[in-house]
Amino acid sequence: MRAGSDAMVRVAVATLWSTPDAVRPIDSRALGRTADIPSWVASMSAEQQVGDGVLSQLLLGERVRVDEVRPDGWVRVVALQQPGVRDERGYPGWISADQLGPAPADVDDTTLVVDATATDLRAAPRGPVLLANVMLGTRLTAAGGPVDDFLPVRVGDERLWVAAADVVHAGGEGGRPTAALDVASRLRGVPYVWGGLSAYGIDCSGLVHLSWRRFGVTLPRDAADQAAATRSVPLGSEQPGDLYFFARPGRRIHHVGMVTGGTGGGPRRMLHACYTQRRVVEEPLSSAREDTLIAAHRVVD
Structure with missing residues (x-):
């Protein structure tokens, strides 16, 4: 493995870190070839699950571009299948070298x-x-x-x-908003984990990214970038599976949810990975959510 080459994730779920120094002792279960994400999430307190050291997670077979290889076993990479504005190539961060392997030169269409x-x-x-x-x-x-x-x-x-x-x-099923919503609905009750992208721990933008990824639709990793990559629809015309975006006045978008109800004039409802409840829930928008709701968007495949 060398800088400038591509590599491939060879564990079920690999975690992308802000820096190697951000890894805590409790994070050892998420590292190495034997990474055990269910036990890692279960071992953490609710506060430990929202530490800012985790940026994202990568799935088995996901490709990365290697930018730096350190002697201590850490690799600085760009996740090519997770777009973002930090790097035009994809989502940057650090990953344990033993969770990566050579990327195949050929791509099988089957x-x-x-x-x-x-x-x-x-x-x-x-x-x-x-x-x-x-x-x-x-x-x-x-x-x-x-x-x-x-x-x-x-x-x-x-x-x-x-x-x-x-x-x-893969392919041939289309990326309908209601299909993505059905996938996301299967993750109700999953713990909220900052940067999480698995059925054992996930955050708000991760829920949207993973649900659409099931259908081969590549959305950015972060909520603000997801808003930039999707089409705005007038509030009041949103449909189930569309996205609600939230921001405080003058601030960057900080939250995203998937529309589930209220499209016929009733109270707005959404499915989302909720930071305050620390799990994926489907619920009506609270008054605080309504106050920070800034837009509804539709994913166009």
Whole structure:
């Protein structure tokens, strides 16, 4: 691995950090080849889940551009599939080197996407689990026909097996707002984790990004950038699956939610990863939310 090359995430979920120094002792469970995101999230207090050291997370197979490799095992990268304004190439940050591997030169068009909230990759059909908790929206390259309700997939140089019921063929489904909302609705109750992008911990813009990613639609990672990348619709004309954006007077957008109701004149409702409740909820907009609601937007695929 060297600066200027591309690499690929080889764990189910890799965490992108603001700096290596931001990693706390409690974060050890999110590091290394054996990263265990469910136990990492469960081990943290509500306050620890909103520490500002985490910028985002990357899914298995996600490509990064390597900018710097340090001798201590940390790599400064740009997440190419998570657009943002900080870097025109993608979302920048630091990742543990042992969570990366070589990026394949060829791209196979026979691609599957995980549709289950999470799934496991196995050594053989019904065999031992080699990679647990592979996330919703993860792209996998098909590597043959089904055997005993399992499909072979290629992950780097390995041929692993995934339950056929947990994946669908990518493409051809369209990116309808209501479809993305249906995906997001499956994450109700998931803990709020700043920078999170998994079914075990997620933040407001991560919920939107991941829900649309399931359909191959690449939205920016942060809420303000998502507003810039989507089309404004007049308040009062929004439909389920559209996005609400929130900002205080004179300030940058700080929150996003997905419209669920109130489109017929009733109270506005949304599904969102709520910082104050520390989980994904569907609820009517409070008066405080109404006071900071600045726009409704629609994702145009």
